[in-house]
Amino acid sequence: MAKELVEIMQNFTLSSKGRGSTYLDLGDVDDGIMDCQDSLIGKIKGEKIANFTGVKKFVTVAWSYPKGLEVIELWPNLFQFTIPDAQDKERIWLRGPRVTDNQILVLREWEIGIEENDSAFNLAPLCVQFWNLPLHWLTKSVEKKIGAIFDEVKDVIIQQTGGKEGKHMKILVQADISQPLLRGTTVQMNGVNKWLSFRYEKCSDFCYSCGIIGHSERNCKEPAVVKSGQHQNQYGPWLRAVSSKGSPQKENNPKI
Numbered sequence: 001m002a003k004e005l006v007e008i009m010q011n012f013t014l015s016s017k018g019r020g021s022t023y024l025d026l027g028d029v030d031d032g033i034m035d036c037q038d039s040l041i042g043k044i045k046g047e048k049i050a051n052f053t054g055v056k057k058f059v060t061v062a063w064s065y066p067k068g069l070e071v072i073e074l075w076p077n078l079f080q081f082t083i084p085d086a087q088d089k090e091r092i093w094l095r096g097p098r099v100t101d102n103q104i105l106v107l108r109e110w111e112i113g114i115e116e117n118d119s120a121f122n123l124a125p126l127c128v129q130f131w132n133l134p135l136h137w138l139t140k141s142v143e144k145k146i147g148a149i150f151d152e153v154k155d156v157i158i159q160q161t162g163g164k165e166g167k168h169m170k171i172l173v174q175a176d177i178s179q180p181l182l183r184g185t186t187v188q189m190n191g192v193n194k195w196l197s198f199r200y201e202k203c204s205d206f207c208y209s210c211g212i213i214g215h216s217e218r219n220c221k222e223p224a225v226v227k228s229g230q231h232q233n234q235y236g237p238w239l240r241a242v243s244s245k246g247s248p249q250k251e252n253n254p255k256i
């Protein structure tokens with residue numbers, strides 16, 4: 001903001017009224033803080049500008065009709081959600097669905113200036129399935145340990161049966177989505193390396209070249225350098241978990 005102010009002062013010939021600074025006391029913004037403190041700020045990370053009515057309808061239904069919900073569009077793809085009921089707010093903050101029109105809605109609790117802090121919206125919840133696990137690794141403690149490669153593990157869910165999907169585990173994590181999606185990880189035990197592959201549930205659009213959420217391959221500014229013999233796209237639809245009724249997409253899987 002300081003840079004912006006300097007530019008304005010340099011670019012315009014300001015009248016004395018324009019130059020005159022107004023001084024605000026903390027008490028002047030009390031009402032504004034009261035209005036904001038029950039709110040969540042949500043940023044949609046994607047190339048499409050989300051339609052206000054569509055977002056309002058999505059959150060109302062997906063968050064199970066929170067009492068007194070108010071939605072304000074602050075900026076294209078930036079929204080303020082006021083949720084007066086503390087339990088509703090907590091539930092939505094922790095678990096509320098956040099993918100609309102294949103774009104992720106990253107939520108943060110309101111704090112002063114957050115609407116101007118783009119990096120505040122880099123941490124987002126992702127539901128990650130772990131595949132290729134030996135049966136005796138299917139425990140919460142093992143998954144928590146492996147999940148430590150993400151920024152935070154929120155929950156571990158053990159699938160009781162494999163069903164049509166096959167046996168796997170899933171964890172709810174907070175991940176830095178300004179970085180490429182992790183395709184898997186190697187785990188070493190007794191000197192033997194094992195590759196675990198990841199699938200992401202209800203995953204928003206991501207770039208098949210660099211693996212970052214929020215833009216397409218066509219608009220990628222840092223496409224992956226592909227070495228000879230490597231798969232053309234380092235990322236692809238195989239990273240998406242299909243709905244629990246189906247089975248994971250196996251075609252085009254480059255066997256990473």
Ligand SMILES: [Zn+2]
Nearest residue numbers: 207210220221
């Ligand atoms: Zn990219």
